[in-house]
Amino acid sequence: MFAKNATILQLPERVDFNALESALTEFPLKEVGSQEAFSFGSMPLVRNSETWSLRSNDCLLIRFGKEEKNLPSTVVREALEEKVAQIELIEGRKVGRKEKADMKDELIFTLRPKAFTKRSDVWMHIDNMTKVIVIYSTTATMIELAFKHLQTMLGSFPMVPLQTQVSPSSLMADWLQRNAVPAWLETGSECDIQDNSEDKARITFKALEPLSEDVTRHLEQGMSVKSLALRWPEKISFTLHDDLTIRKIKWDDAIKEAAFNDSQGGGLSDLDASFTLTSLTIRQLYMSLASWFEIMEKTDIQEQAA
Structure with a gap:
C-alpha cells in the first residue's frame, strides 16, 4: 500500500486495536439505498477476503468505503430548466425561487433511483507508538466521513489536527x-x-x-x-x-x-x-x-x- 497523499492527525491516547477490529465487521459498507445520497462503512482490505485489518510495528491498517449515487448536476439542471420553461410557456408566469427549489428537490427524488452508483475508498493506519492516525487522503469530505465512522464504531474517537509552535x-x-x-x-x-x-x-x-x-x-x-x-x-x-x-x-x-x-x-x-x-x-x-x-x-x- 503505497499512499500518494496523507493527512496526519493526533490522538490523545492509544487506540484499543482489539475493539476497533471487532467493530469493523459490525459496520460494513452497505449498498446505497434508492433514495440515499451515499453510504459509508468498513471494507475488507482485499476484495472478497475476510481480512479487515493488518497489524505491524504497533500500527493498524484499515479501509473504509463510500458508495454514492452518481447524479450529475448538469442532468438535474437541464431537467429543471426544461420543467420551468414548460410552466412559463403554458401558464404564462414566472417561476419563483422557492417553487424552483421545491421542483429541484422533486426531480432529485425522481432521478436518484435511476442514477448509477460509484464506489471510492479511503485507507488509513493508526500508529499507537506516536499516537497519530494517518489518513491516506487530503479530501476534507472523506476525512470527515472517516472520523464520523470511527466515532460510530467506538462511541467516541477524539482526534485533532496537528498544532505547531513553529509556523x-x-x-x-x-x-x-x-x-x-x-x-x-x-x-x-x-x-x-x-x-x-x-x-x-x-x-x-x-x-x-x-x-x-x-x-x-x-x-x-x-x-x-x-x-x-x-x-x-x-x-x-x-x-x-x-x-x-x-x-x-x-x-x-x-x-x-x-x-x-x-x-x-x-x-x-x-x-x-x-x-x-x-x-x-x-x-x-x-x-x-x-x-x-x-x-x-x-x-x-x-x-x-x-
Missing part, C-alpha cells in the same frame, strides 16, 4: 533563504509561494535545483511558502504543505523492491510487506515533523485551552 510556512521559508533544509532532506523541483497582501497572489516555481534566487528574493519581500517539494533519498519524495498535509508522495524504488522481496506473493502478502515498510517510514517522517515544527502534544493543547 511551517516560516520555517520552510527559512530553509530556502539559508539553503539549510534538514541534513537528510533535499529540496525537490517545486515551490509554491503566496503574497500576504489582500489579493493573495501565488507563484509556483519549478525546476528548483539549484535553489532559485527568484524564490529567495520574493521571500525576502515578505511572501510565504505554501508548499515545498522535498526528497528523502532512498525513501520518498513528497510535497509538504503549510498545513502539514503531505501530497504527491512518490516512493523510492528501494522501498518498493524491499517490499517485493519481503512478500511471499499474493494480494495480502504484498499488502502486508508494503505496509510494514511504509508505516515505519511515515512514522520516522512524522517524528521529524514533530521535532522541526514543535508539534504540540495533546496534553499541551488541552492545557492551553483550559
